[in-house]
Amino acid sequence: MPASATFARPIRKMFATLGWAWSQIWFQSSLTTPLELSRIGIGALLLFQYGLVTPYVLEFWGDAGWMPREAALGYIDNVWMQSVFFYFTAPWQWLVFHVFFLLCCFAFMVGWRTSWVKWVVLAGKISYDYRNPLFAYGADSIIINMLFVMCFAPIGRAISLDRVRAVRAAKRRNLEAALPPYASPWAGACIRLIQIQMAVLFFYTGVKKLKSEEWWNGDAIWLVFTMNDYYSGFLVDLLARQYWLSSAGTYGTILIELAFPFLIWQRATRPYLLAAAVFLHLMFLFTMQLIFFALAMIMGHMSFVRPEWLTSLGETWKRRIGKMEMIYDGKCGFCVRSMAWLLAFDGLRQIKIRNFRTNPSRIVNNARLEKALYLVLPDGRALPGFEAYRYIVLRVPGLWWLVPYFYVPLISRLFGHPIYNWVAANRTRLSAMRMSVRPASWRARTKGSA
Amino acid sequence: MISKKLRGRLIYLAMSLFVGWHTMAMILAPAPDDNSTIESLRFPFQPYLSFFKLQNTWAFFDDISRSHQLRYVINDAAGKQHTFVPIDDFEWFHPRYNWFKITYWAVMESPELYGEHFAMSSCRRHAELKPASIDLLLVQENDFRPEDLLRGHRPLDPQFTMVNMLMRVDCPK
Numbered sequence: 001m002p003a004s005a006t007f008a009r010p011i012r013k014m015f016a017t018l019g020w021a022w023s024q025i026w027f028q029s030s031l032t033t034p035l036e037l038s039r040i041g042i043g044a045l046l047l048f049q050y051g052l053v054t055p056y057v058l059e060f061w062g063d064a065g066w067m068p069r070e071a072a073l074g075y076i077d078n079v080w081m082q083s084v085f086f087y088f089t090a091p092w093q094w095l096v097f098h099v100f101f102l103l104c105c106f107a108f109m110v111g112w113r114t115s116w117v118k119w120v121v122l123a124g125k126i127s128y129d130y131r132n133p134l135f136a137y138g139a140d141s142i143i144i145n146m147l148f149v150m151c152f153a154p155i156g157r158a159i160s161l162d163r164v165r166a167v168r169a170a171k172r173r174n175l176e177a178a179l180p181p182y183a184s185p186w187a188g189a190c191i192r193l194i195q196i197q198m199a200v201l202f203f204y205t206g207v208k209k210l211k212s213e214e215w216w217n218g219d220a221i222w223l224v225f226t227m228n229d230y231y232s233g234f235l236v237d238l239l240a241r242q243y244w245l246s247s248a249g250t251y252g253t254i255l256i257e258l259a260f261p262f263l264i265w266q267r268a269t270r271p272y273l274l275a276a277a278v279f280l281h282l283m284f285l286f287t288m289q290l291i292f293f294a295l296a297m298i299m300g301h302m303s304f305v306r307p308e309w310l311t312s313l314g315e316t317w318k319r320r321i322g323k324m325e326m327i328y329d330g331k332c333g334f335c336v337r338s339m340a341w342l343l344a345f346d347g348l349r350q351i352k353i354r355n356f357r358t359n360p361s362r363i364v365n366n367a368r369l370e371k372a373l374y375l376v377l378p379d380g381r382a383l384p385g386f387e388a389y390r391y392i393v394l395r396v397p398g399l400w401w402l403v404p405y406f407y408v409p410l411i412s413r414l415f416g417h418p419i420y421n422w423v424a425a426n427r428t429r430l431s432a433m434r435m436s437v438r439p440a441s442w443r444a445r446t447k448g449s450a
Numbered sequence: 451m452i453s454k455k456l457r458g459r460l461i462y463l464a465m466s467l468f469v470g471w472h473t474m475a476m477i478l479a480p481a482p483d484d485n486s487t488i489e490s491l492r493f494p495f496q497p498y499l500s501f502f503k504l505q506n507t508w509a510f511f512d513d514i515s516r517s518h519q520l521r522y523v524i525n526d527a528a529g530k531q532h533t534f535v536p537i538d539d540f541e542w543f544h545p546r547y548n549w550f551k552i553t554y555w556a557v558m559e560s561p562e563l564y565g566e567h568f569a570m571s572s573c574r575r576h577a578e579l580k581p582a583s584i585d586l587l588l589v590q591e592n593d594f595r596p597e598d599l600l601r602g603h604r605p606l607d608p609q610f611t612m613v614n615m616l617m618r619v620d621c622p623k
Contacts, residue, residue, distance in 0.1 A: 022466065026465075026466070026469050027462075027465070052546065053546070053549055056546075056549065060549065060553075065567075066553055066556070066564060066567055071563055078496070078497070078500050080496075080497045080500035080501040081500050081501075081503075082501065122502075126502065126503045129503055130503065134552055134553070134555075134556045135549065135552055136503075137552075138506070138508070138510050141503075141504075141506040141508075144502070144503050144504065145476075145504055145506075148502050148504060149472075152468070185465075186465060189465060189469050192469070193469060193472055193473070193476075196473055196476060197476055200476050200477055200480070200508070201480075201508045204480045204481075204507070204508035204509065205508050205509065205510050205512070208507075208508070208509045208512035209511070209512050211512065212512055212513050212514070214514050215512075220511070220514055222596065223514045223516075224511065224514060226591075226594045226605045227514070227516065227517040227591065227605075228517045228518075228519050228591060228605065228606060229517045229551070231605065236599060236605075237599065239596065240596035240597075240599040240600055241596075241600070243596055289542040289547075291548075292548065
C-alpha cells in the first residue's frame with residue numbers, strides 16, 4: 001500500500017468525524033416551536049412597549065423632541081449605524097412609520113406573513129434604537145439579537161396564522177388531510193444560535209460581576225434594593241433584619257449566571273438550569289420591576305425548551321380534555337369551509353370529524369343534524385350548534401382567542417344562539433353566495449381545470 | 451446547471467459559514483475593549499455588528515453605584531419655590547415609567563444637552579404657577595447600611611443624600 005494512502009485514510013476519517021460532530025451540534029432536524037414561543041413573546045413585548053409610547057413618538061424620536069437629529073448623530077460613530085428616522089423630514093412620516101411598525105409587531109406576534117414581517121420588525125427596532133440611543137439598554141440588545149436570528153429562521157411554521165393558512169388550504173381540499181409539523185436542520189441551527197447567544201450573555205454577565213467588590217462581599221442585593229430606582233420598602237426592611245438574604249441572593253445570582261453556560265447543554269441538568277434562570281428573571285420582574293428586561297430574557301430561555309416537552313404537554317392536555325367528535329353536513333359547502341377554518345386552529349388535533357351524509361352517527365340522528373352541527377363529548381353527551389363551539393373554544397388552545405366572544409355572561413348566549421341558528425338555517429344560501437362572488441376568471445379557471 | 455447533490459453541499463456550506471461567522475460575532479462583541487488581540491479579531495465583524503446593532507457589553511449590574519434622582523424647583527413670579535420629583539408622577543407599573551426614567555437619567559447625565567428641553571416642558575406643564583425660572587437638581591444618594599434603616603432612616607433622607615444644582619433655566623414670559 002502506498003504511503004500516501006496510509007496517511008490519507010486516517011485524515012479522511014478524522015474529517016468525517018469532525019463533519020459528523022459539526023452536523024450533530026448545528027444541524028439536527030428540529031421543530032420550530034421553541035422559536036415560535038420566543039416570536040410570540042417578543043412580538044407581544046414590542047407591541048406593548050411601543051404601543052404605549054405612541055403619544056410620545058415625536059417627543060422621543062422626532063427632530064424637535066428630546067433627541068434632536070444632531071444629538072443623535074453624535075452617538076453614531078460609523079456609517080453602518082443606520083436608522084430610517086434619519087431620512088424622515090416631516091412629522092407625519094414618523095407617525096406613519098410608527099403605526100406600520102406596530103402593525104408589523106402584531107403580525108409578527110400572531111405569525112401572519114412572518115417571512116417578511118420579521119424583517120420590518122428588526123429594521124424598525126434597530127431604527128428606534130439608533131435614533132434615540134438613550135432608550136436602548138440591555139433588554140433592547142437581547143431582543144435585537146434574537147430578532148436577527150429569527151429573521152434567518154424558518155419561523156411562522158407553527159403556532160401562527162401562517163400555519164393556520166397552510167392547514168386550512170390543505171383541509172379545503174380534503175377535511176381529513178393532516179399537514180405534518182414542520183421540522184428542518186436549519187430550524188435546529190437557528191435554535192442553537194439563540195441558545196449560544198443566551199449562554200454567552202450569561203457567561204459575560206457573570207464574569208463581569210466578579211470584577212466588582214460588592215458581588216464578592218455579598219452586598220450587591222442590598223445595594224440594588226436601596227437604590228432609588230429599585231427601592232422596595234418591604235424588601236429593604238427584610239434585608240436589614242436578615243442580612244444573610246442579601247448574601248444568599250448575591251452569591252445565588254452569580255452561581256446561576258456562571259453555571260448556566262456550562263450546564264444548560266446536558267440533558268440531565270438543563271431542566272434545573274432553565275428553571276433557575278427563569279426564576280432569577282421572575283425575581284427581577286417582581287422585585288425590581290424590570291418587566292421588559294425580565295420578559296425579554298425569559299423569551300430567550302424559551303430556546304432551551306425541548307420540542308418534545310411541548311409535545312408531551314400537548315398530549316397531556318389532549319388526554320385531559322378527551323376526544324371530541326364534530327358532526328357536520330358534508331353536502332353544505334359553507335359548512336365544509338367553516339370546518340376547514342375551525343380545524344386549522346386545532347394544532348393538537350383534538351377534534352375528530354364525521355360527515356353525517358356519508359357516515360351517520362349512532363349518537364345523534366340525521367333529523368337533528370339537518371338543523372345544526374353537533375359535538376359529541378367523551379361521556380356521550382351531544383352539544384348542538386352554538387353550544388358546541390362554546391365548548392370547543394375553551395378546550396382547543398388555538399381557539400382561546402375566541403373565548404372572550406363566547407363567554408361574555410348573558411350577551412354571548414343571547415346573541416350567539418340566534419346568530420348560529422340563522423346561519424345554520426341559511427347555510428345552503430350562504431354556500432351558493434360564496435360561489436357566486438368568485439370572479440369570472442376564477443370560475444373559468446376552475447371549469448377549465450375540471 | 452448544478453446537480454442536486456452539489457447544490458445541497460453548497461447550501462450546507464453556506465449555512466455552516468453563517469453559523470460559524472455569527473457565533474464568532476456573538477462571542478467577540480461583548481469581549482473587553484482593552485485587549486488589542488480582541489480588538490483586531492473584532493475588526494472584520496464591526497460593520498456586521500454595527501449594521502444589525504448586535505454590539506453590546508452584557509454587563510448587567512456589574513458595577514452597582516449609588517443612584518441619582520432628578521428634582522426640579524419652580525421659582526414663581528412671587529419668589530415662592532415649589533419642589534417636584536418628576537418620577538413620582540408614575541408608579542413603577544405605569545407603562546411610561548421606564549421611558550421617563552431614562553429621559554430623567556439623561557437630563558442628569560448631560561444637562562447641557564437635555565436640560566433645556568426638560569425645563570421648557572416643565573415650565574409649560576406648571577404654567578398655572580406662573581414660573582419665572584426652574585432649577586434642575588440632582589440628588590446623589592450616599593452609602594446606606596442596614597443599621598441606618600434599623601435606626602429609622604430611609605435612603606433618601608437628607609443626611610444620606612447630596613443635592614447638586616445642575617442648571618437654572620428661565621421660563622418664557
